[in-house]
Amino acid sequence: MSMTATDTLLDQDGPDKVRLSIEEARALGEQACQRLGFSAEDARIITDQLVENALRGYRFASLPRILAIQGDERSKQARKPISIVKETPVSALVDGGNNVGYVAAYRAAEIAIAKARTSGMSVVSVYDSYYSGRNAYFTEMVVNAGFVCIHTASAKPRVLPPGGVRPALGTNPFCIGFPSKNGPVIYDIGTASLMWGEVLLHARLGEPLPDGVGFDEAGRPSTNADEVIKGGVIPFAGHKGYGLSFAIQALGLLGGAARARGLVQDYAFFFIAIDPAILLEEDEFEQQMAELVARIKATPKGKGVEEIRIPGERGARERKIRARQGIVFDRAVIEALRSI
């Protein structure tokens, strides 16, 4: 941490808060993961994402997730090494061996990068896994290797189709990333009207959910997060969001989702990587992306509008500030991690 006097503090300190440097947060996370039985390598992979998430302002997608991994049923079940079960020069189907998604999707992203390097493009997917965290993290890995990346994650049912009273689709996030001369541009959304993590957080805090998005076990509208956990939420944007969620579930199937447990509504972490140089000249795309960003940011603004935002821009900006100022965590989380 090398704060200057002119820095405005992004996150507030307090008696129930702890401020850690990146290195301190990494050490704490890796040690906690290793005490949970993860190898040093897996602990490093998991923690790297969790710290990156915190740097970008995703508090609950950060170190608290180690406690969630600890509590997850599947973490208690046997794991096998992650392995490629089918491949071609452009593709790999990967058996995640019940490893947590943080690690399984990381390995899939690595394979997608390696195959795009030799073949110009690739499709790679991993199944028999669960919870991978923030899609933009993996997408940025692929983008930093120089490739355009489409990354989707199908999951078990939590989202109701329009007209339905039971969940039939996962929260199914959708992410696309692009390299540019001025750094990665990453679009990352959930296709549920509410992130599942938000539902869990509302339940923990005993706070009501917004009207009209949640349904209980019997399919009745509910703002009670505890009830909605047993039911589900609606997709974003009505039929357009539903269809996108459906498509991501289908990409999951293409990526082996049903191989794990014979269920067509299950987890798969799916990647497409494309080397821009197979279509355009060296650096042509990266230059044009930077120009597209600049042109869109230069759109004349409405009254009172501070700036035109680009997907992923806020997180990237905050990352730089927190890298200097440190990351603020709840003291209770830190203590829980230390006592694992």
Add this chain to the structure above:
Amino acid sequence: MSMTATDTLLDQDGPDKVRLSIEEARALGEQACQRLGFSAEDARIITDQLVENALRGYRFASLPRILAIQGDERSKQARKPISIVKETPVSALVDGGNNVGYVAAYRAAEIAIAKARTSGMSVVSVYDSYYSGRNAYFTEMVVNAGFVCIHTASAKPRVLPPGGVRPALGTNPFCIGFPSKNGPVIYDIGTASLMWGEVLLHARLGEPLPDGVGFDEAGRPSTNADEVIKGGVIPFAGHKGYGLSFAIQALGLLGGAARARGLVQDYAFFFIAIDPAILLEEDEFEQQMAELVARIKATPKGKGVEEIRIPGERGARERKIRARQGIVFDRAVIEALRSI
């Protein structure tokens, strides 16, 4: 037309309407296109989509588009043959030579199919083109060849970014299609809050647009379609829709959009095709897709809900009915086409 007595008529007849069989509609469209200077082959390609669109209930994306092509500035400019300017075993960048998108995107889809056949997957894009019609048409071509297909179309600015008062993004449709044992499943949306064709139609009919979606040339909210044509519309679903539109503009750049006129906000028709057999076993995906559709359709329904819909299902169902009953066109359109 072989209507049975038990058929309920999908579209009404009337003095200002003409009902044509598929064959009659095709002959009329192909003759009109050829009189506009298109080759017999191009006329066949254009008309095939326009008739397919009508069969699925997209009235204004059908034969009336021939009149729009006739009126388009770019149709009056010189054309060159469509040609591949760069390729690898998995990719092709295609110069559309100012040919209309109906033809250029069709050729790109054909190339995507051929390359996916030999390499397992492909990425193909065509630039220096304009208006390609309905993305699902091209996607279904690729799906019918046995491949999963992602198809996007970037265009010139018509959509305002959140906070902006000038258009900076195209209406940028997004389409994904999947083969299944029970026929193609196609998800096809525009990322604008309103299809541009709807804006044009409202202008022609002098009808007001819905509140809150349109802006005039100066960036002021407007429901006057004539004014909105000079301005633009907002994306669907706020920031989530804006980001998707942005990503499609970026995929357009990857697909050579800026090659045509040096503009980073321009047309490109972009395809990714994936052979499911490079990841799964023969027919495994097609079987599982049919099961996913069946499971989602079997979701318990809310009160008064007739059925749970699958993307593309309505159009596919109506296609079968109109193939029997014939297609109803406005008499004025038919007469205008006959007198080209």
